Amino acid sequence: xxxxxxxxxxxxxxxxxxxxxxxxxxxxxxxxxxxxxxxxxxxxxxxxxxxxxxxxxxxxxxxxxxxxxxxxxxxxxxxxxxxxxxxxxxxxxxxxxxxxxxxxxxxxxxxxxxxxxxxxxxxxxxxxxxxxxxxxxxxxxxxxxxxxxxxxxxxxxxxxxxxxxxxxxxxxxxxxxxxxxxxxxxxxxxxxxxxxxxxxxxxxxxxxxxxxxxxxxxxxxxxxxxxxxxxxxxxxxxxxxxxxxxxxxxxxxxxxxxxxxxxxxxxxxxxxxxxxxxxxxxxxxxxxxxxxx
Numbered sequence: 001x002x003x004x005x006x007x008x009x010x011x012x013x014x015x016x017x018x019x020x021x022x023x024x025x026x027x028x029x030x031x032x033x034x035x036x037x038x039x040x041x042x043x044x045x046x047x048x049x050x051x052x053x054x055x056x057x058x059x060x061x062x063x064x065x066x067x068x069x070x071x072x073x074x075x076x077x078x079x080x081x082x083x084x085x086x087x088x089x090x091x092x093x094x095x096x097x098x099x100x101x102x103x104x105x106x107x108x109x110x111x112x113x114x115x116x117x118x119x120x121x122x123x124x125x126x127x128x129x130x131x132x133x134x135x136x137x138x139x140x141x142x143x144x145x146x147x148x149x150x151x152x153x154x155x156x157x158x159x160x161x162x163x164x165x166x167x168x169x170x171x172x173x174x175x176x177x178x179x180x181x182x183x184x185x186x187x188x189x190x191x192x193x194x195x196x197x198x199x200x201x202x203x204x205x206x207x208x209x210x211x212x213x214x215x216x217x218x219x220x221x222x223x224x225x226x227x228x229x230x231x232x233x234x235x236x237x238x239x240x241x242x243x244x245x246x247x248x249x250x251x252x253x254x255x256x257x258x259x260x261x262x263x264x265x266x267x268x269x270x271x272x273x274x275x276x277x278x279x280x281x282x283x284x285x286x287x288x289x290x291x292x293x
Contacts, residue, residue, distance in 0.1 A: 001041055001042065001044075001045040002045070003045060003046065003047050005042075005045075006041070006042040006043075006044075006045040006046040006047075006051075007042075007046055007048060007051055009038055009039065009041075009042040010039065010042050010043070010046060010051045010052075010054055010055040010058075011051070013035065013038075013039060013055070013058050014054055014058070017058055017061070035062070036059065036062070039055050039058060039059050040059065042055055043055040043056055043059070059276075060276065060277075067274065067276070067278065068199075068278045068279075068280035069280065069286075069289065071118050071119065071199065071273060071274055072116040072117065072118060072145055072199055072278075072280070072286075072289055072290060073116065073117060073118070073119050073122040073289060073290035073291065074114055074115065074116060074286065074287060074288050074289045074290060074291055075087060075089075075115045075116065075117050075121075075122045075125060075126075075141065075144060076088075076089055076113055076114075076115050076141070077287060077288040077289075077291045078122050078126060078290075078291050079125075079126050079129055081291065082126045083126050083129045083130050083133065084130055084133045084134075085129070085133045085138055085209060086129075086138075087115075087125065087126070087129050087138065087139045087140075087141060088138050088139065088140045088141070088207055089113060089115045089139075089140055089141030089142070089144075090112045090113060090140075090141075090142070091107060091111070091112045091113070091114070091115060091141070091142070091143055091144070091282065092142050092143060092203075092221065092222065093106075093107045093143060093146070093150060094107035094108060094109055094111055094112035094282065095109065095112060096166070098170070098174075098222065099170055099171075099173075099174035099175060099189075099222050099224070100154070100157055100167070100170065101164075101166045101167040101169070101170040104150045104153050104154070105147070105149045105150055105152070105153035106146070106147030106148075106149040106150040106153070106279070106281050106282060107147070107150065107281075107282050108281065108282055108283045108284060110284045111282050111283050111284045111286065111287070113287075114282050114283075114284070114286050114287050114289075115141045115143075115144040115145075115202075116144055116145040116199065116282065116286065116289065117144045117145055117199050117200065117202060118145075118198075118199040118200055118269075118273040118274060119273070119290065120269070120271065120273055121199065121200050121202070121269045121273075122290075124255045124256055124257075124269065125139065125202070125255070127255060128251060128252070128254070128255040131251070132206070132251070133209070136208065136209045136210050137206050137207065137208060137209060137215075138206070138207045138209055139204050139205075139206065139207075140204060140205050140206065140207045140214060141202060141203070141204055142203040142204065142205070142221045142222075142265060143196060143202070143203040144196070144199075144201070144202050144203075145196060145197070145199040145278065145280075145282070146194050146196030146197055146201075147197070147278070147279050147280060147281055147282065148193060148194075148197050148277045148278065148279040149279055149281070150194075151190050151191070151192065151193055151194050151197065154189060154190070154191070155191050155192070157180070158180045158181060158183065158184060158189075158191065159180075159181075160180075162180075173220065173223075174220075174222050174223055174224060175188075175223075175224040175225070176225075177225060178224055178225075183224055186224070186262070187262050188224040188262060188263070189224075193277050194277075195268060197277035197278055197279075198272055198273075198274045198275075198276075198277060198278070199273065199274050199278065200268060200269040200271070200272050200273060200274070201266065201267065201268050201269070202257075202266075202267055203221065203263075203265045203266055203267075204248070204252075204265055204267060205217055205221065205248070205265055206244065206247075206248055215244045215248075216238070216240050216241050216244055217237075217241055217244055217245055217248070217264055217265070218232060218236070218237030218238060218241030218242070218244075218245065218264070219237065219264075221265050222265075228262065228263055228264055228265075229261060229262055229263075229264075230245065230249070230259060230260075230261050230262075230264055231261070245264050248264070249264075252267045256269055256270050256271070257269055257270070258270055
């Protein structure tokens with residue numbers, strides 16, 4: 001492909017975007033010889049940095065626009081139909097009770113129970129839940145799919161001072177020994193994109209179904225400190241917490257999930273079904289997404 005042809009292709013799709021015209025269905029977008037393939041090739045051969053950036057932005061936008069509702073499933077809604085006891089959950093970032101101290105961009109306060117994951121992940125977690133229920137336990141979801149705009153929201157927040165008393169209170173609860181900028185450097189929080197944006201990652205704990213209480217894991221969710229690391233020992237978090245973390249890791253691994261060394265609650269499914277980060281806002285109308293009623 002010549003440089004001029006590459007520039008013409010990118011400009012053509014820029015005009016489509018500007019007129020808010022459709023790029024077609026999910027299948028058409030990804031088809032051989034389709035818009036995505038043409039743009040990818042054009043971005044490789046283009047020489048104008050601004051056009052390359054524009055082409056990459058179009059790719060990002062339409063990968064996000066056409067695919068999320070086709071690949072994401074409401075995990076809790078699915079578990080209500082396929083598990084002996086439904087999976088529990090409340091998205092921390094749809095509330096103000098998180099390390100930032102407010103609802104995060106991309107989350108809706110009335111959709112705190114809409115925990116979205118890709119279809120295979122949902123199926124595995126429901127199977128895992130059924131095994132847990134036999135032991136009077138349940139999964140509890142703190143976070144699942146995360147819109148890309150949430151990460152961008154955090155990116156700005158990291159670089160601003162805490163502005164009110166509630167933010168300072170959340171600092172004491174979540175990162176008392178660190179400053180905001182340390183969260184990125186130490187691997188606790190993303191700055192550009194999160195693996196959660198692909199729909200195959202969950203932040204979880206376990207609940208005792210007999211008394212409704214969360215099991216002791218040694219720290220709260222999103223407590224950014226070495227005591228949240230998987231290698232934290234009995235002397236730091238106690239024997240009960242060590243035992244509960246080991247059980248959580250073992251049963252998650254049994255169903256194909258990989259733990260994260262710095263956060264006991266974070267698990268990646270070993271297969272990624274989505275190739276691009278997604279930016280679908282989590283809203284109440286997505287309840288029961290992907291679940292046949």
